[in-house]
Every structure is written in structure tokens, then in C-alpha cells.
Amino acid sequence: MFDVAAIRDQFPILKREVNGTPLVYLDNGASAQKPQVVLDRIMQAYGQDYANVHRGLHTLSTLSTEAYEGVRGKVARFLNAPSEEEIVLNSGTTEAMNMVAYSWAAPRLQPGDEIVLSVLEHHANIVPWHLLRERQGVVLKWVDCAPDGSLDPQAVIDAIGPKTKLVAVTHLSNVTGTVVDVAAISRGAREKGVPVLVDGSQGAVHMAVDVQALGCDFYAVTGHKLYGPSGSGAIWIAKERLAEMRPFMGGGDMIDTVTRDAVTYAPTPMMLEAGTPGIVSTIGFGTALDWMMDIGMDKIAAHEAGLRDYAAERLGGLNWLQLQGTAPGKAAIFSFTMAGAHAHDISTVLDRKGIAVRAGTHCAMPLMEHLGVGATCRASFGVYNTVEEVDRLVEGLELCQDLFG
């Protein structure tokens, strides 16, 4: 059974006050807080077991390497990947997207080749493709969302043409909370022989992910949004795609032999993990994944669905508030604007009431332009949020309406 009070109790930061009132943390879309088990694991990793990984034969190096390498299996279990050999550990989705762009797409794409992406994308799944556009004339082909924020999978499939080499889509919009039907997109793309890269930064936080059922080729996740440390993350890469990857960054750990004249590379996934990695952040990330799997993704999703329904009802009842994104089945992420008040005005006043939300363009400027809004406020919920916190948010917004309306 899911006990939100018991969950909250595991997060020391949720006991603090902000501006004299108990913290209401609704900026989970930007980064989630960390449970005690993750904090303890970090302390243990640095305090008891620390050494560099993959390098020494001494006891600490072995402990550190085993802990670090163990995370690969945890990620594989979390995403139901066929093999942990298909998991590349990294610093998060931004690195993952840049790696796929540099290591898979750049050597394969010719000028005029297309990448299909949706207008819902985060800049991390846009700018790496712009870099390829600038460097080698790759064409970005955009698919718009409906006014409610939903994305028609058929529209994405229809956008795939003979020159399309990759579809890059989010699983869940960080602005509107839209859940994208990645399975349908992958089915359609597969029929046309085009790989699908999924930005799972938000999706993996809020619902159970099964990459085999989704049928995509790449699925990237970010540790700090999954209740783990910042600077951690992973990407699952299907075996066929992994075989097509070229080295990304050069350095230690990713090589087999180096001479003055030549270099041979380590097999994947090591080939794609140059240099000393974020050892402790990755180990903490593994603990966070265990923690989530122990609770159960279905239970987390059910709890958040309750928050979503309650928040949709309460926020929807404020006729001076404009919700951006009301797609059916969306996640508990609410972006909104208020006539007369700037998003920064709202977030400043909410902060004064101890409520943390994000204000701005949410690293999704093309979507903001499509929605016709300059900036929005965003309340994004997580596993530890409560209906009482939805009420606190509504009270804070009512004060904003009083001040700015």
C-alpha cells in the first residue's frame, strides 16, 4: 500500500521551511529531491568504499567498480531492457542526446537527410540536431501538437519521408505533461525502417517504462529527476544501433590499446564512456532506481494520477488561470498563465508562500512559440506530493490574482 506520509518522511529536505512556511516543492520537472537512502549511499560510497573504477585491483577499487557496474543492471531492470550490455551510463539526457547525435547520427547523415521531431521537445532533444544542421546540413522536420498539447502519433509517422533517418521524440512533455504514444510511433517508424530515439527524462519518472514493449531504439533517462544525484543518467541503445555507434569522446576507459600511431577501442558500452565517470552520482542513481522499483512504478503512477485529477479540478476551477496542456491521460505537470501577471511575478509570490514552481520557457522555446505564450509557470508533481499541497498552490495563486489581477 502506498503511504505518502511514509514516503515524505524519507526526504529530509521536505521537513524544512521556506520563507517561514513548510516547503511545497512543485518543481520536480526540473529536478527531484533525494530520499535518505540515496544520501546514505553517497556518504557510504565516498566515506567507505571510494576509489576510481575499472583501474585498480585493490579492494576499494573493486568495491567501487562493482557498485558502479551494478547500476547498469538496475537501469536495465528499470527499463526492462533485454541486456545490461545495452546500457550506457552518462551524466544525463543532455549528454545522451549529444552522444547519439555525434556518435550515431553524424557519421551516417548526409546533407538533406531529415530528423523528425515534435514541437513538444526539450532543448536537449533539439539543439544537438541543430548542431548537425549547422555542421552538415541535416534538416529538422517538425510535427506540431494539438491545441490541448496532445501529439497525434500518425502525424509523426506521416512526417517520415524517404530522407528521414531518425525520429526523436519525448515520452512525456516537461511543459504540458502530454504523454506521447511512443509505441505507436515506433511501430510506424519501424515499418519505414527509421530508428526512434526517445527522451525519457520525464516519462521514466512518472510511469513504468518497458523499452521492449515500446519498440524504440534509444531511450534516455536522467538520474536527478529520478530522485537520484545530479550528473547521473543512462541511455538504453538497442543492440543493432549500438553496433552502429562510433566512439564519442576519446580518453581513458574507452580504449583497448593506444600506440603512437593507432588506437583500438573497448567494446560497447565502455567504448562510449570515456574518462573517469560520475562514480558516486551513478552509484546513488542506482540506489534511487532500486528505491523507485521497491515502491513500484504502478503505485507511483497511481498516486500521481490522483494528484493530477485533483489538481486539474482545482486549477481548472480558477477561471482567471489559463492551463497550457489538457491532453487526456497527461501527467501531473501543469503549466499555466494568468492575464496581467508575468510567470515570474507568480513564481516570486508563490516562493514567498514557500511554494517552489518553475517560471520561464522551460527549455522548450519552440513549444512556447507554438502555444503562443511568452513564459509560463509550471507546477510539476512527484511521488511525495500531496493533495494538501495542491490546496496550498491554489491559495498562493489566489493571492497572485489578488495582487496582479
Added chain:
Amino acid sequence: MASPAFEAVVEDFEFLGDWEERYRHVIEMGRAMDPLEDALKVPATKVQGCASQVWLVPRVDGEGPEAVYHFAGDSDAQIVRGLIAVLQALYDGQPAEAVVATDAPVQLARLGLDSHLSSQRSNGLRAMVQRIRETAAAAAAAA
């Protein structure tokens, strides 16, 4: 002592209670300030480093030691507009040399605004004060 206009603002704030009243007053000051014409909201007048959009249009009457500093400004955020109105009270109509010499953080602290509002980098107060001081210093130096 700062400018008479700013001293009047300080006096108003002395009668205000909690943060909510102070915010309300800042917002009111912004509403009472003349908006900037759209034609002046251009890249050259835009202040970088602010989370919301901010424009400042300085004007200097006279030269050298006699130079008097004026500025108009605007923002699409109401609280920031209010802060611009506070800065206008502090700087507008002052000798350019006095503008350069004014310690903005010290003066703004007299309003009892919380540190969040007066020190936050992202609301652009720091960037606005820097722009004002730069343009005033340039005018004072052009003797």
C-alpha cells in the same frame, strides 16, 4: 540622504507591514509609472541578464559636472516594473556623478524588502543598476 523622491519612498515604506503589503506597494508603484512606448522596446534598450524582459532608456541633459541623469524603463513583469519605479525614484533627475556614487544595495535595503526581492540575480535588479551606472558614468566622463 538619497534623492528627495527616494526619501519619500522610504517614508512610505515605513508605514507598511508584512512582505505582502510591501510587495503590493512595489506593484502599485510600477502601475503608476508611465509605460514605455513600444517603439523604445528594442534590442539596444533591452537589459540582458533578467529573467523577464526589461528595457531601460537613459537620457542625459547637459554635460560633464552639470550632466543630469534621467531614465525611463519598463518590464513585462509587474514586480520588476515596480522595482524599476523604485530605481527611478532613486536615480531620475540626479546629477550623473551622484548616480555613479549611489550605493544601490544600501539604499534599497532601507525599504525593508526581503533579500529575495532586492538581491535576486534573476529578477535583473543587479543588471539594471549596472546599466544605469554605466550610462551615467559615460555621461559624467564626457566633459
